Amino acid sequence: MGDLWVGNLEESTTDEEIREFLCRYGFPLSDSIKRVTGTGDRPAAVVRFNSVEPHVVRTFQPRIHNIFWKNHKLVVQVMPERNED
Template sequence: MADLWMGNVEPGTTDEEIKEFLIKYGFPPFDAIEHIEGDGSRPAVLLTFAGVGPEALRHLQPRVHDMFWKNHKINVQVMKDRSE
């Protein structure tokens, strides 16, 4: 299981839009999503991929990290494995 942090997401972006965006760049569908609103200026999402290891996500992460999407430059990071 691996988690992916996607920060600076355009407010109002739907789960389906996020899924379609990531699949377009080769990511598998995520299994869970948690919205992190913060102060509202730079919302983020934490995505969980149940059948995917962190190394697989690290391989895909450069495809979308620092990409300009929906009027925002998104920040995408693979989170440290919870079992480490």
């Protein structure tokens, strides 16, 4: 399971817009999107790919890291694997 942190999102961006954006840049269809509020002006989202390993998600990450989308420069990182047991 690979998780992708997408930060500095435009606040009004919908989950569907995030999915469409990622697919446009070659990402597989995500399984879930969890919104993360922070102390800054721009929210983030954790996009989960249940059937994709983190090293695979990492190959796609450079395609969208630092890209300018919806008037904001995105910050995108692959989150480290964690054991949820």
